[in-house]
Amino acid sequence: MEQSAQGSARTGNPELRPGQARVPAQPRAADRGREWEAPSAGAARGEHTHSEQPIPRPRPVVQRSSVRGQIVDALRTALAAGELAPGEVYSAPALGERFGVSATPVREAMQQLALEGAVEVVPNRGFRVIQRDARELAELAEVRGLIEVPVMLRLARAVPAARWAELRPVAEATVRAASTGCRATYAESDRAFHRAVLSLAGNEQLLRITDDLHRRAQWPLVGGPARQRRAELVADAAEHMVLLDALAAQDLDVVRSLVREHFAGAS
Template identity: 70%
Template sequence: MEQTGARGAGPLAGAPRVRVPEQAGREVRGPAARRTVRRNSVRGQILDALRAALVGGELTPGEVYSAPVLGERFGVSATPVREAMQQLAIEGAVEVVPNRGFRVVERGARELGELAEVRALIEVPVMLRLARTVPAARWSELLPLAEATVTAAAGGDLARYAEADRAFHGAMLSLAGNRQLVEVAEDLHRRAQWPLVSGPVSARRADLVADAAEHMSLLEALIARDIPVVSTLVSEHFAGAGGLT
């Protein structure tokens, strides 16, 4: 069992306790959980809240967090927190520290670049194929998702942007009709969104508006079936990937 002396919330230390509702569709409030909960289980809701805290920089790379202490702050037992952390360990966001808790993985620019390269190898060829086959009307249906990334970027909300970003990319790839492709791409995308060990959160927020603008430009090119522009945009999008693209 983790020692309760391990850091429970880092930047969340001064936050009020967060009560996680039992039913889906209700909003979880507090610095660690600013998104609308969509999962039925407490574990799933805690997992969503922790993912948001990771992306938003509220859980610090290199720090150890205790499940009992985090559970106290969320207003739940340590069990769903520990289960959620174990899922994050599978995803590569944290690592188990015996008898202490979970340490947020310290990642560097090299790992982020490797993830961007793998994502490009998967997504770019698919997008170019879809650009030649999917009718403009189908691309137009994705405009609300692209606009959602613009709205999140304007608000500077890293967690909300990350969610909107994954939704946009996932919707585009789903047009290929390959569920395994979408699941693999989403896993890689989520891993790419975990924060770097260095670099201020403000610098990451500054990139959101540009990334969201790329989404809009890409969708406009897809609707116009301008293949050369699509090719350039998707290649540049991943070449400059900074984790939240």
């Protein structure tokens, strides 16, 4: 593993494996800030002269954050799909082989997931997927309800019916995603719908907090099925359409009960 990391360092790109796109070498410290070399006697040999406009050198673009972000997304999808099992330990090199990258961006991505509470570090071994139980899921549903129900009730009073109608395509997308039977596909579509609804409140901090809670609620339970049945996903998605109708009609009682039941049934 150390030999591989050193070899990647020599290529100037510690993330990507041989054969993939490489990042150009970084300029030396002594060269930074110098866009061109001073004219010399070489001008007579076809090099630039004093009368020529110097051509800036292109600066290399390092895309480590891009690679790390892609791995974070891939790992989140694997978690939602149940491909990373609760309680199991996964090493960065092994996951790097799976995604076709070095262990470095995997470790960085796993550190991000550890901050989110999805995994925990196991010294000298890798990362263990957190084991969640029904109690934690119920607690997440309660917190989501405490935050989102008042917001949706306020939006129901203030947002015109025509605006809710514009969100129907987003709700319909969740139904299509549910019909595939793929938990990960539905999870992303489900979060997109809830973000679309809550975005009408115009509060970016609200979106960040609720999206994090929503994502946590979608991780598989320990000892539970890795995948929900397609019928369960479709039933969950159908509630989005009912919710839009209740919001448009300003039926606050239905909005309140439906959202709480929707969160309680999420898994």
